[in-house]
Amino acid sequence: LSLTRYTNFCLTEASFESHLSPNMLRLSLNIASRSFTRSSARKQYQQSLIQLRNFGVSRYGPKGFDKPEDIDDVDDFEPLDISPDDMELYQHNPFALDDGTDGKETVEQEEKRQQKARDAFATRTGRGWTDDWEITEDLWTCEQGWDDMPEWKPENASKLSLDRIKVLESGIPDIKELSQLALPHPPPPHPSSDQGDQYFLHREDSHFQHICKKLPALVDPKLEQIRALKTWEEKQDAVDELFETVEEKLKEEEEILGRQPSFGTWVETGLEKYLESIQNEEEHPVEENQSSRDEKAIPVFMDLFDKNDAGDDGEEASVVPKILHPLKQHKRLDLVGRMVEEWELAAQDRTRRILLRQPTREIAKIMEENNTSFRVFVNGDGGCGKTAALCSIVASARKSGYIVLFAPDGDRLRKDGYYVVPNLHIPGLFDIPLLSQEMCDTLLVSHKGDLTGINTSTETRDKFLSENLRKKMPEEYLDDLSLVGLLSLGATDEVYAPICYSIAIETLMNQEDKPFLVVLDEFNCYYDYGHYYHSEYNEDVDKVENAIPLNKITLFKPLLDSMGLSSDPDEEGEGAVPFKRGGIVAAISENRAVARKFTDGLASSAVKAVETDERTSPMHIVTVPRYSDLEVEHILSNFDVIGIGRLRFDKGDTVIDEQEVSYLRMLSGSNGQKLLDACVI
Numbered sequence: 115l116s117l118t119r120y121t122n123f124c125l126t127e128a129s130f131e132s133h134l135s136p137n138m139l140r141l142s143l144n145i146a147s148r149s150f151t152r153s154s155a156r157k158q159y160q161q162s163l164i165q166l167r168n169f170g171v172s173r174y175g176p177k178g179f180d181k182p183e184d185i186d187d188v189d190d191f192e193p194l195d196i197s198p199d200d201m202e203l204y205q206h207n208p209f210a211l212d213d214g215t216d217g218k219e220t221v222e223q224e225e226k227r228q229q230k231a232r233d234a235f236a237t238r239t240g241r242g243w244t245d246d247w248e249i250t251e252d253l254w255t256c257e258q259g260w261d262d263m264p265e266w267k268p269e270n271a272s273k274l275s276l277d278r279i280k281v282l283e284s285g286i287p288d289i290k291e292l293s294q295l296a297l298p299h300p301p302p303p304h305p306s307s308d309q310g311d312q313y314f315l316h317r318e319d320s321h322f323q324h325i326c327k328k329l330p331a332l333v334d335p336k337l338e339q340i341r342a343l344k345t346w347e348e349k350q351d352a353v354d355e356l357f358e359t360v361e362e363k364l365k366e367e368e369e370i371l372g373r374q375p376s377f378g379t380w381v382e383t384g385l386e387k388y389l390e391s392i393q394n395e396e397e398h399p400v401e402e403n404q405s406s407r408d409e410k411a412i413p414v415f416m417d418l419f420d421k422n423d424a425g426d427d428g429e430e431a432s433v434v435p436k437i438l439h440p441l442k443q444h445k446r447l448d449l450v451g452r453m454v455e456e457w458e459l460a461a462q463d464r465t466r467r468i469l470l471r472q473p474t475r476e477i478a479k480i481m482e483e484n485n486t487s488f489r490v491f492v493n494g495d496g497g498c499g500k501t502a503a504l505c506s507i508v509a510s511a512r513k514s515g516y517i518v519l520f521a522p523d524g525d526r527l528r529k530d531g532y533y534v535v536p537n538l539h540i541p542g543l544f545d546i547p548l549l550s551q552e553m554c555d556t557l558l559v560s561h562k563g564d565l566t567g568i569n570t571s572t573e574t575r576d577k578f579l580s581e582n583l584r585k586k587m588p589e590e591y592l593d594d595l596s597l598v599g600l601l602s603l604g605a606t607d608e609v610y611a612p613i614c615y616s617i618a619i620e621t622l623m624n625q626e627d628k629p630f631l632v633v634l635d636e637f638n639c640y641y642d643y644g645h646y647y648h649s650e651y652n653e654d655v656d657k658v659e660n661a662i663p664l665n666k667i668t669l670f671k672p673l674l675d676s677m678g679l680s681s682d683p684d685e686e687g688e689g690a691v692p693f694k695r696g697g698i699v700a701a702i703s704e705n706r707a708v709a710r711k712f713t714d715g716l717a718s719s720a721v722k723a724v725e726t727d728e729r730t731s732p733m734h735i736v737t738v739p740r741y742s743d744l745e746v747e748h749i750l751s752n753f754d755v756i757g758i759g760r761l762r763f764d765k766g767d768t769v770i771d772e773q774e775v776s777y778l779r780m781l782s783g784s785n786g787q788k789l790l791d792a793c794v795i
Contacts, residue, residue, distance in 0.1 A: 272766020461757025494738035496704030497787025524636030554604035
């Protein structure tokens with residue numbers, strides 16, 4: 115152990131002297147503690163010490179060291195101050211630079227360099243530098259509990275966070291307002307992702323934009339001189355000279371970019387665009403477009419909190435706003451770090467905020483521009499905000515008058531249906547009565563008023579309802595063709611629930627009075643290995659081995675058919691079933707146990723659907739990226755304002771400390787789910 119400690123100590127000091135990292139030196143150092151005998155340990159240490167000397171390490175060695183064979187006791191070490199004259203005992207360091215100075219001056223310079231490094235380390239603050247990395251005795255013996263903590267107050271939020279946070283005054287925007295919001299640009303794809311080509315284009319564009327920002331300072335002083343020239347030939351010559359001088363000056367200022375092969379092209383293109391923009395502004399003032407507004411935009415939140423969700427004064431409001439029904443609190447610990455947990459952990463009980471981002475606006479824009487049928491496939495890494503984007507769309511669509519069927523828990527629906535029975539009217543299909551009953555109740559709770567006045571046809575009813583079951587219906591529903599009546603029957607009677615659900619979905623997809631939107635989260639779960647079995651689906655009754663595909667179950671069939679995707683991209687589908695007015699938005703989940711081949715197959719199938727350009731129901735792909743640096747800062751400020759985790763009582767110490775913000779950004783990878791975890795743990 116003493117040898118190992120001494121070796122690690124030598125490595126740390128050697129990294130300063132040899133300009134190499136300790137890990138690099140470990141490659142040349144065989145730690146003697148791995149040996150089995152004392153003699154082999156001594157021999158390995160001799161060899162290792164010589165290697166250290168070869169790297170220029172001359173300050174530490176065994177007591178009385180003169181030659182390698184003089185080492186007798188590997189446990190007796192102490193620092194040695196080797197003079198420059200003694201350096202002749204060791205081999206010359208091939209990595210050292212011969213600057214023509216004597217040994218004494220070299221040692222003094224090295225000491226100054228090391229002292230400068232120590233001073234730089236001493237000025238660093240934040241994680242790993244000024245934190246106490248120990249639990250004191252007082253903390254161990256402290257009996258303070260949660261009840262002893264001070265009450266959280268809104269005044270605990272820092273002024274920086276309060277000034278930074280921007281919340282829409284309307285609370286929940288409608289689809290049209292959402293599609294026109296100015297929102298900051300998302301970050302570029304990560305270089306380690308499978309979007310390397312896009313990242314390369316981003317780097318090229320960032321270099322070009324950097325050059326464009328430097329052009330006005332070099333060009334503007336000479337523009338007045340060029341305008342003062344009388345003849346066109348003189349102006350043209352002056353402009354040509356301007357191009358040459360600007361490129362030369364920029365190359366002097368930008369040593370690294372100036373060596374790029376495309377540097378001249380970037381300068382020439384940027385200068386042309388700048389001069390053209392000046393001319394166009396003088397002749398025709400340019401109106402500000404969406405992209406230019408996004409450049410100046412700051413993140414904005416929508417607040418879903420409704421005073422009606424809370425009861426009397428002092429009563430706690432429901433964690434999940436009613437406008438997002440049937441979204442519920444997480445009962446298990448497999449969904450930590452998500453949006454609902456943020457609301458649940460917040461000390462502020464009167465806010466339910468969601469950060470609005472460009473992918474959310476893109477979905478709203480698709481809905482606004484497509485009055486008939488549309489399909490949106492939402493993908494992205496786990497925890498990046500896909501569920502938050504869907505919830506924003508659900509709330510905004512319901513405020514805009516859409517009838518929304520929201521299924522936020524695809525993983526539960528695909529396996530927790532309790533039992534499955536054959537459909538008695540349509541051969542080859544199966545029903546899940548309890549889940550169908552739940553869906554009927556969901557539509558009634560969220561849209562009973564919107565569904566009033568919408569009736570189904572006798573043809574649609576007879577398509578799903580057999581004559582035998584029709585005769586057994588309660589008298590009050592016997593001739594009732596209204597969707598409210600049918601859904602009320604399905605919500606109370608599980609026998610009729612699959613029939614009423616199928617009639618309602620068929621009617622809503624083929625009516626034009628009100629827009630109908632289907633929103634499915636955890637969409638890839640529907641294509642994973644099945645969990646529903648029945649003997650009538652298998653030819654061999656004694657051997658039930660094949661699960662029923664979800665497109666053979668009436669609960670899922672109309673939804674999957676309207677999306678028109680397959681987990682096998684090579685499979686030729688029958689095409690998507692279009693809506694007469696409305697569409698479907700489906701997002702995959704990376705937090706569920708779904709085989710990778712199914713998720714990748716759906717993504718490939720969506721790309722193929724975009725390429726086919728189906729006119730009746732066009733497919734759109736929206737990717738939700740990680741958060742940008744600006745968005746991370748605003749999310750942390752929101753945590754500070756509503757009281758989340760360690761930001762609850764620090765009174766702004768976290769959001770004010772740039773190094774702490776950088777640490778949280780690094781720890782989370784700008785991932786929303788991991789960022790919440792980092793602020794809580």
